[in-house]
Amino acid sequence: MFKILKRNQISAKGLSEFPSERYEIASEFSSPDAMLIRSYQLMPEEIAPSLKAIARAGAGVNNIPVAWCTEHGIPVFNTPGANANAVKELVLAALVLTSRGILKSIEFVKGLQAISDQKEMNSLVEKEKSRFAGQELQGKVFGVVGLGKIGSLVADMGLKLGMQVVGYDPELSVEAAWRLPNQIQRMENLPTLLSRSDYVSLHLPMLETTRHLINISNIRFFKNGARLLNFSRGEIVETSAVIAALNEAKLSQYATDFPAPDLLGRDDMVLMPHIGASTTEAEDLCAIMAVKQLVEFLEHGNICNSVNFPTLSLERNHGYRIAVTNKNIPKMLGKMLAMFADRNINVIEMLNKSRDDIAYNLIDIETPATPELLDALRGIEGVMNVRSL
Numbered sequence: 001m002f003k004i005l006k007r008n009q010i011s012a013k014g015l016s017e018f019p020s021e022r023y024e025i026a027s028e029f030s031s032p033d034a035m036l037i038r039s040y041q042l043m044p045e046e047i048a049p050s051l052k053a054i055a056r057a058g059a060g061v062n063n064i065p066v067a068w069c070t071e072h073g074i075p076v077f078n079t080p081g082a083n084a085n086a087v088k089e090l091v092l093a094a095l096v097l098t099s100r101g102i103l104k105s106i107e108f109v110k111g112l113q114a115i116s117d118q119k120e121m122n123s124l125v126e127k128e129k130s131r132f133a134g135q136e137l138q139g140k141v142f143g144v145v146g147l148g149k150i151g152s153l154v155a156d157m158g159l160k161l162g163m164q165v166v167g168y169d170p171e172l173s174v175e176a177a178w179r180l181p182n183q184i185q186r187m188e189n190l191p192t193l194l195s196r197s198d199y200v201s202l203h204l205p206m207l208e209t210t211r212h213l214i215n216i217s218n219i220r221f222f223k224n225g226a227r228l229l230n231f232s233r234g235e236i237v238e239t240s241a242v243i244a245a246l247n248e249a250k251l252s253q254y255a256t257d258f259p260a261p262d263l264l265g266r267d268d269m270v271l272m273p274h275i276g277a278s279t280t281e282a283e284d285l286c287a288i289m290a291v292k293q294l295v296e297f298l299e300h301g302n303i304c305n306s307v308n309f310p311t312l313s314l315e316r317n318h319g320y321r322i323a324v325t326n327k328n329i330p331k332m333l334g335k336m337l338a339m340f341a342d343r344n345i346n347v348i349e350m351l352n353k354s355r356d357d358i359a360y361n362l363i364d365i366e367t368p369a370t371p372e373l374l375d376a377l378r379g380i381e382g383v384m385n386v387r388s389l
């Protein structure tokens with residue numbers, strides 16, 4: 001039985017994708033085979049030596065010690081795009097909430113409970129409504145920073161709302177570029193995007209290079225009265241810079257899914273408790289994708305949507321499979337193949353792929369792998385782990 005250690009609330013629909021005859025799922029295991037998590041802050045010291053993989057049912061992996069996992073030969077998976085629509089729809093809400101006095105107007109109406117006369121209520125409503133007036137999205141410039149799975153949907157939504165969309169993504173993949181509508185104008189740098197936009201929405205991962213991407217030095221590039229939306233990660237925006245910009249009316253509103261103590265209690269903030277991916281559809285989709293990827297890896301060694309391992313898939317036709325992870329250094333393949341040759345073992349098919357410091361191999365052989373062969377492979381310097389599947 002494979003033991004899956006679960007953290008966070010994971011959709012039951014997703015968990016049901018684990019074949020129940022071969023998988024046990026629990027929130028405590030002494031020797032788990034894999035972990036399935038969402039935003040749980042995972043520390044290296046919690047990772048058991050038995051762990052073979054970690055799947056994040058979601059996009060952001062900044063809660064996982066990915067570099068540590070790579071050093072220890074553990075692939076980390078995520079589920080690109082599975083919650084993108086959910087975030088896009090919440091960004092739509094934030095665009096509207098930062099444009100119109102909706103939240104304050106709802107509070108105002110809630111405060112009218114003492115009035116029982118309809119005429120009196122009508123007259124008060126008509127007298128006060130001008131306090132909650134706002135602006136429309138149509139015709140405004142919408143700057144989208146990060147044009148991946150979420151940013152591309154958000155940018156497309158902006159176009160459909162009649163906005164003029166500008167985008168900035170210095171790391172844009174070719175595949176992501178193909179998905180973008182051609183009406184999106186690409187900006188050469190962040191200051192240009194900030195200076196052109198009435199609304200700016202951030203859709204990029206939290207990395208050391210993106211921490212405080214919006215900071216005290218570049219916040220001056222925003223248009224006066226612009227709105228900033230952050231549904232990526234709190235650390236991407238320097239809180240003190242946003243507060244200063246709001247105080248000086250440089251920014252008129254800040255909407256974020258990542259509240260911080262300093263942000264509370266202001267009318268120019270729309271704060272939400274990290275609910276971007278909290279829809280039934282996104283939770284199901286993320287969990288289903290994460291579980292399928294784990295099953296493929298645990299049972300067949302195939303890798304899809306890993307953030308630190310190469311993508312690799314070998315059809316399972318016949319023979320016996322061995323999966324080997326090794327350091328990406330010279331002569332490894334030769335040393336491994338010599339182990340098979342020395343034992344007269346026929347290799348039917350094999351795939352080898354590397355990514356940065358890691359190389360990963362799937363080797364299908366004609367006869368069952370003996371414990372002696374597996375130990376010999378493990379004994380090669382630079383081999384990180386060996387599994388017989």
Ligand SMILES: NC(=O)c1ccc[n+]([C@@H]2O[C@H](COP(=O)([O-])OP(=O)(O)OC[C@H]3O[C@@H](n4cnc5c(N)ncnc54)[C@H](O)[C@@H]3O)[C@@H](O)[C@H]2O)c1
Binds near residue numbers: 145171
């Ligand atoms: N609020 C939520 O609940 C919620 C839900 C899902 C994702 N997220 C956050 O959104 C992020 C993006 O998710 P995604 O699915 O679109 O990921 P993605 O990987 O598909 O897209 C991220 C994009 O950011 C770009 N990028 C990287 N560095 C950049 C930089 N310095 N400037 C501009 N662009 C840069 C990348 O090239 C990529 O195109 C996640 O990493 C996560 O932190 C939040």
Ligand SMILES: O=C(O)[C@H](O)COP(=O)(O)O
Binds near residue numbers: 038059277
């Ligand atoms: O990166 C993500 O996918 C989101 O931040 C969602 O996080 P959650 O799974 O904890 O809701």
